Amino acid sequence: xxxxxxxxxxxxxxxxxxxxxxxxxxxxxxxxxxxxxxxxxxxxxxxxxxxxxxxxxxxxxxxxxxxxxxxxxxxxxxxxxxxxxxxxxxxxxxxxxxxxxxxxxxxxxxxxxxxxxxxxxxxxxxxxxxxxxxxxxxxxxxxxxxxxxxxxxxxxxxxxxxxxxxxxxxxxxxxxxxxxxxxxxxxxxxxxxxxxxxxxxxxxxxxxxxxxxxxxxxxxxxxxxxxxxxxxxxxxxxxxxxxxxxxxxxxxxxxxxxxxxxxxxxxxxxxxxxxxxxxxxxxxxxxxxxxxxxxxxxxxxxxxxxxxxxxxxxxxxxxxxxxxxxxxxxxxxx
Ligand SMILES: [Fe+2]
Numbered sequence: 100x101x102x103x104x105x106x107x108x109x110x111x112x113x114x115x116x117x118x119x120x121x122x123x124x125x126x127x128x129x130x131x132x133x134x135x136x137x138x139x140x141x142x143x144x145x146x147x148x149x150x151x152x153x154x155x156x157x158x159x160x161x162x163x164x165x166x167x168x169x170x171x172x173x174x175x176x177x178x179x180x181x182x183x184x185x186x187x188x189x190x191x192x193x194x195x196x197x198x199x200x201x202x203x204x205x206x207x208x209x210x211x212x213x214x215x216x217x218x219x220x221x222x223x224x225x226x227x228x229x230x231x232x233x234x235x236x237x238x239x240x241x242x243x244x245x246x247x248x249x250x251x252x253x254x255x256x257x258x259x260x261x262x263x264x265x266x267x268x269x270x271x272x273x274x275x276x277x278x279x280x281x282x283x284x285x286x287x288x289x290x291x292x293x294x295x296x297x298x299x300x301x302x303x304x305x306x307x308x309x310x311x312x313x314x315x316x317x318x319x320x321x322x323x324x325x326x327x328x329x330x331x332x333x334x335x336x337x338x339x340x341x342x343x344x345x346x347x348x349x350x351x352x353x354x355x356x357x358x359x360x361x362x363x364x365x366x367x368x369x370x371x372x373x374x375x376x377x378x379x380x381x382x383x384x385x386x387x388x389x390x391x392x393x394x395x396x397x398x399x400x401x402x403x404x405x406x407x408x409x410x411x412x413x414x415x416x417x418x419x420x421x422x423x424x425x426x427x428x429x430x431x432x433x
Pocket of ligand 1: 233234235303307
């Protein structure tokens with residue numbers, strides 16, 4: 100049992116309850132029964148070494164690199180295409196995505212032809228100020244592997260429970276709260292907490308950000324981003340396709356089937372892939388249905404989510420007015 104309360108049930112024994120909880124809350128921690136303690140330790144050590152190595156190499160690099168210092172918030176770093184940088188990491192991640200229960204969960208929310216877009220390591224260091232409240236791409240879900248014990252939620256991805264069932268987006272409502280406000284609202288959001296080795300899932304449609312890291316420790320997580328049957332994903336900018344050399348090295352594995360963008364997809368534009376549909380009379384995958392919860396007769400988000408949204412609708416304009424006031428004062432004193 101993890102520290103996530105009703106959303107942190109270790110339910111590998113009852114996978115269908117886990118799926119129901121995920122569909123209801125928008126995120127879930129299913130516990131740490133998939134990887135052994137030594138596999139988790141190896142994953143953490145190798146990932147940490149790679150992060151440092153890439154950080155040093157990036158200082159003198161002239162070409163695009165998989166090390167990211169920006170775009171993930173202040174005090175946080177990321178290493179993209181993680182699995183292709185070390186065979187042991189690749190093997191362990193293959194074990195996770197080949198797990199029977201993990202596959203059952205993925206199929207139930209993504210359909211049968213789901214693909215992996217990206218695998219990254221994210222480190223939140225002490226003093227990390229966090230990341231603003233946001234949503235990501237249509238249909239996307241993330242599988243999370245915690246690499247450190249994090250029961251307090253420092254530097255953890257944090258969610259507004261059930262907000263994936265809100266028809267409007269945080270962006271359209273202009274309530275993408277900055278990290279400072281997110282941290283002020285800690286009691287209203289739920290961080291992804293747990294022990295090293297815990298595995299979980301969240302819909303990227305669930306309103307989420309990252310709490311600041313007020314601890315003295317770094318917290319590392321692996322994030323595996325999936326797209327469902329019928330969805331579109333692309334590469335470019337700081338997200339590069341897996342190398343052909345790596346794909347040929349892992350040929351025949353479940354991870355290869357999921358990572359190879361040329362398999363089970365249709366190229367619809369330069370570096371833009373559409374995942375094969377499940378076909379027939381099958382309904383759209385749940386991760387796509389939540390973009391239109393009313394049209395698909397899904398449960399409503401519940402009053403708690405709407406109260407938080409109402410609060411943000413009141414507070415956010417006040418912040419904008421205050422910032423404008425401060426800016427005009429600065430002009431006045433020139
Ligand atoms: Fe996100």
